[in-house]
Amino acid sequence: MVAGMPVNMAGSSGYLEMHPERKISMFQNPYILGTTFAAGIGGLLFGYDTGVISGALLYIKEDFDMVKKSSFIQELIVGMALLGAIFGAAIGGVINDALGRKIATITADINFIAGSLIMAAAPNPYVIIAGRLLVGFGVGMASVTAPVYIAEASPTEIRGGLVSANNLMITGGQFLSFVVNYGLTRVPGTWRWMLGIAGTPAVVQLILMTILPESPRWLYMKSRKEEATRVLSKIYDSPRLEDEIQLLEDNLEKERKSMTKVQYSDVFRQKEIRMAFICGGGLQAFQQFAGISIVMYYSPTIIQMAGFKSNQAALFLSLIVSGMNAAGSILGIYLIDQLGRKKLALGSLAGVIGALIVLSVSCYIIGQGNTNKLYGGLAVFGLALYIAFFAPGMGPVPWTVNSEIYPEEYRGMCGGMSATVNWVCSVIMSTSFLSVVDAIGLGQSFMVLLGVSIVALGFIIFYMPETKGLTFEEVDLLWKERAYGKNYNKESHAEKASE
Numbered sequence: 001m002v003a004g005m006p007v008n009m010a011g012s013s014g015y016l017e018m019h020p021e022r023k024i025s026m027f028q029n030p031y032i033l034g035t036t037f038a039a040g041i042g043g044l045l046f047g048y049d050t051g052v053i054s055g056a057l058l059y060i061k062e063d064f065d066m067v068k069k070s071s072f073i074q075e076l077i078v079g080m081a082l083l084g085a086i087f088g089a090a091i092g093g094v095i096n097d098a099l100g101r102k103i104a105t106i107t108a109d110i111n112f113i114a115g116s117l118i119m120a121a122a123p124n125p126y127v128i129i130a131g132r133l134l135v136g137f138g139v140g141m142a143s144v145t146a147p148v149y150i151a152e153a154s155p156t157e158i159r160g161g162l163v164s165a166n167n168l169m170i171t172g173g174q175f176l177s178f179v180v181n182y183g184l185t186r187v188p189g190t191w192r193w194m195l196g197i198a199g200t201p202a203v204v205q206l207i208l209m210t211i212l213p214e215s216p217r218w219l220y221m222k223s224r225k226e227e228a229t230r231v232l233s234k235i236y237d238s239p240r241l242e243d244e245i246q247l248l249e250d251n252l253e254k255e256r257k258s259m260t261k262v263q264y265s266d267v268f269r270q271k272e273i274r275m276a277f278i279c280g281g282g283l284q285a286f287q288q289f290a291g292i293s294i295v296m297y298y299s300p301t302i303i304q305m306a307g308f309k310s311n312q313a314a315l316f317l318s319l320i321v322s323g324m325n326a327a328g329s330i331l332g333i334y335l336i337d338q339l340g341r342k343k344l345a346l347g348s349l350a351g352v353i354g355a356l357i358v359l360s361v362s363c364y365i366i367g368q369g370n371t372n373k374l375y376g377g378l379a380v381f382g383l384a385l386y387i388a389f390f391a392p393g394m395g396p397v398p399w400t401v402n403s404e405i406y407p408e409e410y411r412g413m414c415g416g417m418s419a420t421v422n423w424v425c426s427v428i429m430s431t432s433f434l435s436v437v438d439a440i441g442l443g444q445s446f447m448v449l450l451g452v453s454i455v456a457l458g459f460i461i462f463y464m465p466e467t468k469g470l471t472f473e474e475v476d477l478l479w480k481e482r483a484y485g486k487n488y489n490k491e492s493h494a495e496k497a498s499e
Helices: 013-018 031-063 072-100 099-118 125-152 158-184 191-197 199-212 216-221 225-233 240-258 263-270 271-289 292-305 311-338 341-367 372-392 397-402 408-440 442-462 471-482 493-498
Strands: none
Touching: 013 158, 013 263, 013 311, 013 442, 031 099, 031 125, 031 191, 031 199, 031 292, 072 099, 072 125, 072 292, 072 408, 099 125, 099 191, 099 199, 125 158, 125 216, 125 397, 125 408, 158 191, 158 311, 158 397, 199 471, 216 225, 216 240, 216 408, 225 240, 240 271, 263 271, 271 397, 271 442, 271 471, 292 311, 292 372, 292 408, 311 341, 311 372, 341 372, 341 397, 341 442, 372 442, 397 408, 408 442
8 A cells, every 4th residue: 555645545536546557447357347247147137028028018919819909908018027126126225235235136036037937838918917027026136236236346447337337238138138039020939938038047147146256345344354355356456455455444444433223214314315315316217207118118019100010020120229229338338437427428318309309200290190101210210319329328327326326334225226216217107108109199208208308407417426436435425515515524635645
């Protein structure tokens, strides 16, 4: 450790500016990439299980007449996984803090496997709905656990990119679901294969997680210091390793002195935590209310409404849209640590607003009875444009920010709460979309999303802070200064260093 350099700066931008040789690049350490990939399989399952239903629903309607005749049952089949995700995210936050990130991941995998097998063998729509609920529980737990596990095992300078890699796995899973959907269009028992295949990656992750260690920060928080040190030694070399260990030790000592008993009421009672949760929960809500669930779950249906009637054509065009989603996520991995979280989210939303204008106008014209293929093509272009701008920014930013902005002892709890917000909003959007379209029209429905996206733009401009390059401790200080004023911490890092 360098004399005069406070250890609480380990990993921060100031620390690495003074010691650029200690920076870790994205592909430098195979261990970091391995843990990111293993945890990211949860994101792959998240993406696959939420995306596959869009194609499977077309064939479920063909097998079950009651589904074909009822928009409500269709919405229920789509939305039940999201309802399960609400409970999975809430319970997952508790399991993360009490039993660890590893146990939470294994629990999610068991739910994925069981739900997939139930759906594949379902004799009627009600059993499909039950299987979707179970899979959704796993999705909710994975959505909370994977970003936190990756963030806590990542060096600060590449944390954003690695957490965004989990988002790439989500969009990659969605793309994979559309590939599978399109590839199985002529296979007997089409939708059963579509829904059952999801169990395979869950088995792979289950095996990997029995081998991988627990999050080092969680281990240290539970006073399992030797285990935490062994994990950290695989991530950092000396002397940065000693600085990171000392940083964890200082945080543990502060926790012992404060003797804080973590409670849900603290999130709303303590001003700095409340402000952080409003930011994190707000980002998750706006991610959904901007319409991503609608675009991903109903893109084949929307394309058919736009005039492309065959299942094969709708799935093929949806495959292109989903491919752009995955490609955009790759771009987001690079941009999130280059531009920062805030600039990336603002640019993303600006493009989403433009895409929703195209979608609103084209779908409104189609809704007035104009069957010109030009407007159908324009609607598909609007969908593609929407994904092209949403995927690099508003896709990864809410999850990345939520893995960074909460104090250590509240990270699992608040992460679970914010993910629950995401899934509640996703349920609202996915279970109401077809009914709203029936009531006001497709074009008008996209106009509502346009209005929400404009409000989201203002929220990010005026409320969301930039967390690029900050340690968890610096982010904690940021919220305290916002809550209690700039003089909350009268000594700057520079003054501490001089001492």
